[in-house]
Structures are given as C-alpha cells and as structure tokens.
Amino acid sequence: MIGLVIVSHSAKLAEGVRELAAQMAGDEVGISQAGGLPDDAQALGTDAFKILSAIEEVWCEDGVLLLMDVGSSVMSAEIALEMLPEQQRRRCKLSNAPLVEGAIVAALHASLGEPLQTVNAVAEAALSTPKLANTG
Amino acid sequence: MGQEITTSQLRKWLLSYAARIIENEAHLTELDTAIGDADHGVNMRRGMGKLQERLKEEKQSDNVSSFLRSVAMTLISGIGGAAGPLYGTFFLRAATSPTNGSSIDLVQLTQMFRYGLDGLQQRGKAQADDKTMIDTIQPAVEAMEAALAAHQSPAVILAAARQAAHLGMKHTIEIEARKGRASYLGPHSIGHQDPGATSAYFLFETAAEVFTKTGAD
Numbered sequence: 211m212i213g214l215v216i217v218s219h220s221a222k223l224a225e226g227v228r229e230l231a232a233q234m235a236g237d238e239v240g241i242s243q244a245g246g247l248p249d250d251a252q253a254l255g256t257d258a259f260k261i262l263s264a265i266e267e268v269w270c271e272d273g274v275l276l277l278m279d280v281g282s283s284v285m286s287a288e289i290a291l292e293m294l295p296e297q298q299r300r301r302c303k304l305s306n307a308p309l310v311e312g313a314i315v316a317a318l319h320a321s322l323g324e325p326l327q328t329v330n331a332v333a334e335a336a337l338s339t340p341k342l343a344n345t346g
Numbered sequence: 347m348g349q350e351i352t353t354s355q356l357r358k359w360l361l362s363y364a365a366r367i368i369e370n371e372a373h374l375t376e377l378d379t380a381i382g383d384a385d386h387g388v389n390m391r392r393g394m395g396k397l398q399e400r401l402k403e404e405k406q407s408d409n410v411s412s413f414l415r416s417v418a419m420t421l422i423s424g425i426g427g428a429a430g431p432l433y434g435t436f437f438l439r440a441a442t443s444p445t446n447g448s449s450i451d452l453v454q455l456t457q458m459f460r461y462g463l464d465g466l467q468q469r470g471k472a473q474a475d476d477k478t479m480i481d482t483i484q485p486a487v488e489a490m491e492a493a494l495a496a497h498q499s500p501a502v503i504l505a506a507a508r509q510a511a512h513l514g515m516k517h518t519i520e521i522e523a524r525k526g527r528a529s530y531l532g533p534h535s536i537g538h539q540d541p542g543a544t545s546a547y548f549l550f551e552t553a554a555e556v557f558t559k560t561g562a563d
Contacts, residue, residue: 282428285470288469
C-alpha cells in the first residue's frame, strides 16, 4: 500500500488536507505532511528537508505519492526527491493533481491497495472533474 | 588568468553577499510589494542570517565543492519562498563544477556560475526575458565567458560580469513577467524591477569587489 505526502506552504493547510485525506483512508494508509518552514511554524513556505523527512516517515516499497500546493512547493519537492537514494527516488512520484481533491481521491484509492501509477492517475483526473453539476 | 580563488575567499564573498542583502532588505521588500507577495526581503534576510551563522562556524572544509554544497543546503532550508529552492539549486549545481580541490581559477569560477545557471533554468523553467533572476545571471555568465575568450584579466572579467548583471537587472524593469507570482499581473508588471533579479545582481557585485581586491597579490 502506497504512502502519501501532503506538501503545502502552510503548516495548517497541510495538516487540514492530511486530516481530510485520512478520513477517507482509515488508519491503513500512511499520510504525512510537510507544511511551512522549519523553525517557524507560522512562516509560509516549503522546505525540501521537511519534505524529505515526510517521505521517510511514510516510506514503503510500494512507493510514495507527493501532492503539492502552489508555486515553489514543486521545486522543493523536486529537491527532496534528488536527495533520496536512487532506489527510493524511482518509487516516489510528484502528482499533478489539485491538492485537496487529489489528496482525498488518492487516499481512497491507496486504501484499496492500488499501485502508485493508478492512484496518481485517478488523483490527477480530479483536475477535470467539475465541482458544479451544471458546468463542464 | 593565473589568479586562484581559495575556499576562504569564496567564504568572504558570500559573507559580503549576505551583508549586502541584509542592508538591502527594505529595498527588496519594496520591489516585491509592487509585483509579488512582499516576502523576498524577509525571506532573503532570514536565509542570509542562517548563511552567516554557517559561514562563521569554526570547523570549515577547505574543499570548494563541499563548501558550495553546505552553502546550498543552508539556503534551501533557510530562505523560504521560491528563492530557497532556486538559490539552493544554484549552489548545489555550482558545487558539481570542476575545481582544483581547495581553490578555483577564473575559468573555473566562470564554469561554476554556468553550472549554477543551468541548474536554475532546469529547476525554475524560466528563460531569458521572463523577468526573473535568470535575466541577471545569464548575461553575467555570458559576459564572463566572452571576456575569458578574449583573454582579459581577472579584474576585467569580474567587472564585465558585474556590468552585465546590472544591465540585466535594469532590463527587468522594461519587460513583462512570465514566471512567478508577478506573472499574474501580466502587463502591469512592466515598469517594476524584479526582486529576484536584484538579489541575484548582488552576487556579481560582491564577487567583483571581493575577488578583485583579494586577487591583487
């Protein structure tokens, strides 16, 4: 069963998204979060080392899917992956999914034991699922 | 061309850079308030504070690559905002450039900046004229490469880098942002100097000051 990492500029947002996702997944799926800067929980930003620790926290052989919010969270996540040993790096994936919808969908599918690529595909499909019934 | 820049001179350069950024915190904040989220000054000051602590530690490696790598690690975690991963990547990649162990010559300094620039472009996906730090660093590196090819003296090479970086920084006033938070403003970003291009300019300003002075012997 894959693990999930929630990356956000805000520690509060990361924790909130983790909470929403965990509600879908029960206790079985490892979901960790890396939000805000080290030292100062109030400061907004992302930190590659925090992301690295979050990956290690939920690491499993099936892989880890990372879901990011805006802007530099992607760059920080890329740096975190580059710091991993090759063996682990190729089992980690950065998702293009929207953070909230993606995390919820990914948690649900991860809890069903689906593989990394499949979980990511359904999470990314959340990008094209309209929120309002009469649109799209 | 025989001038060697030691790890200790690189340390002096980055201490000087950190001090220059801290002096200019309000200026960077002002620039970023106009077209961004007003955090570049604060973020850079925080990162430079961490860098100063790191550079003033007693135990320091004389090895240029390890030195640059430790600078990168400090900046990745210390700056916050988009500048953290960008400056971090710049120095992380610079640390993989060729050295003589505990020193570099002007050719290698130029390569170091070139490696950093390439890393930055891969990470941030920005091109010239996107109104980013690339608009300062790319012309500076190209000016160094041209001055090297023309067999200029170290002082001339460093002055060329500084001048090109300055022109590049000023050029960001005229162009529209296509990357980063400022790109949300579209044409409204024209008329404002880019904060990242400004903080990057100080890399070359302080390099010209420190390496020209210490390299005279």
